[in-house]
Amino acid sequence: MRRFVLLALLTILPCTVAGQELKLPNKEGSVKFAIIGDSGQPGSGQVAVANQMASWRMRYPFEFVLMMGDNLYGGERPKDYEKKFAAPYKALIDGGVKFYASLGNHDDAGQTNYKLFNMNGQKYYSFKPKDGVRFFAIDSNYVDPKQAEWLDKELAASGSEWKIAFFHHPLYSSGATHGSADLQRGLLEPVFLKYGVNVVFAGHEHFYERLKPQKGVAYFILGSSAKLRTGDLRKSELTAYGNDRDYAFILVEIAGDELFFQTINQKGATLDAGSIRRVGEITPTPTVTAQPVVPQAPAPAQPQPPSPK
C-alpha cells in the first residue's frame, strides 16, 4: 500500500510542478505586476489566492497589484479593512508590494483615502511605475463629464507609453449575470481608440475571461479572486479563453513592445498564458486603437528563481 501511495505521489508531482511553471520571461528591468478582482470577500478562496500570490512572488518578483474593484464587500469598518484586505494580503504588503485600487459598485468612496490602496484621495487617477508604461484607474460607477474630461486629457498627454486602463465594469463580457457594460463602452471605447489604449482590465463578473482583441484593444476580465459564479460564463464569439470554476489572479510582465500574462488559480495551476505585442504608430483614429495589439504564441517557459525584493 505504501509503495502504491509513493508511486501515485511520484506520478502526480511532476504534473503539479509543470502546472506551476512560470511562463513569463521574468526579464530584468521589465514591468512586473499582478491583478486581482472582486477580491474583498473573506473566505477560503480569497486566502488561497493571496497565499498563491505570495508564493509565486518568490519566483516572479512583481512590484505592485492592480485591484479591479469590489475591494471590500459589506461593511467598511476598520475590522473589515483588516479582515478583507490587510490580513489575507499581509505577506505581500509586508514584502513591499503596492496595491493600486479602482472602485467597484460595492466600494465606499472612503477607500480613496486608504493608504494601502494608493488612490491619493481620487476616485480616478493615473500612475507611471516606470518609463514607457502608464496606468489609468477609472471609476466606472460614475463616468460623469468631469471624469470624462480628465480621462481625455490624461490619455492625450501620455504619448507613446503603454496605456493600460483598469476599472470595475467590463466593456465586453460573456457573463450571463451582467454581460457587457454597453453604456460605459459607448463613452469610453472611442477615447481608448483615439489615444491608443492597448489593454483593459476589468472585474465585476465573478470569473476569468480573456477576450479576443476588440478593435485592436486587449480585454481581460478578472472578478474571481475571492468570489465565484460558477456556470455564469457563457463562452461566446468574444471569448478567447474563460474559466468560471477557479479562483484566480493574473501575473503580467511588460518588456518592450510585448506584454506577457499568466493566469493562475487558487491551487497554483496555470489556467491561461500568452503574450500580446503592440504594433503600429501612434496615429489617432476613430475606429481601431492607435496601437493595436496582436496575440502571440505562448511565452516560452524560463523558470528562474530570483529572490524577492
Added chain:
Amino acid sequence: MNITMFVATLALTSASGGLSGDAAQRITLPATPVEVAIKAGEQKTSTDPAVNPDAAAMADFKGRVGKYADLHKKLATGAAEQKKGSTPTELDAAKVALTAKVQMARTDARHGDIFTPDVRAVFRRLLAPRLKGEDGRDARAIIRDDAPEPASVPFKVNAKYPEGQPLPSVPAQLLLALPPLEAPLEYRVVGQHLLLIDTATDLIVDYILNAIVA
C-alpha cells in the same frame, strides 16, 4: 444603442476633437463621446436661457448644491477631515465625526430643500427620454444591476445610505443629461427613485421619488 444615438446627435453639433502637437496637424477626428460630454457639461452649467430653457431651475439647483458643498467643506476640518494616506481607524473616525457634524448642521433640512418642485419637474423631464423603450434598455439594466431593493434604503434626508449595500452604478447617459455635481455629491438611482448622496458620509442629502417614470 441609446447613448450612441445621443452622442451622434450631439456630435453633429459639437466641435471636432482637439489633438495636441503633430497629431493635430496630421489628422482631424470627429469628437469622441468624451469630448461631447465635456461640451454637454459646459452647456448644462450655463444659466443663459438661450442655451438651456430650464436655466432658472438649474441655476437654482446649482446654487443649492453649491451651498451644501460649501457647508461640507467648512465642516470637514479638524477631526472630521478625511486625509489622504489614512489608516482604516483614522478613516472611520473622520467619517463618524464628519457625519455627526453634517447631521447636526442640517437638523432642519427637509425633503425638497434641494430638489425643489421646479427642479424635480426638470429632472423627470431630463431623465425620461434616456430610459424609455428599447433605447433605454441598457440604462435600465445598469440601474437594476446589483441595485439594492428600494425597501432597504431609507428615503429620508440626513439618513445614512445603508452600510454594506451596493451603490448602484449610474448610467453614463443619465449623468450626461443631469447637471454636474461638485464632490462629494453624487447621484444614485435606486429603483425608480433618484438620490443625492454625500459620498464622504453616505448621507442622503435629498431625493426625488419616482424620478424615473415607468
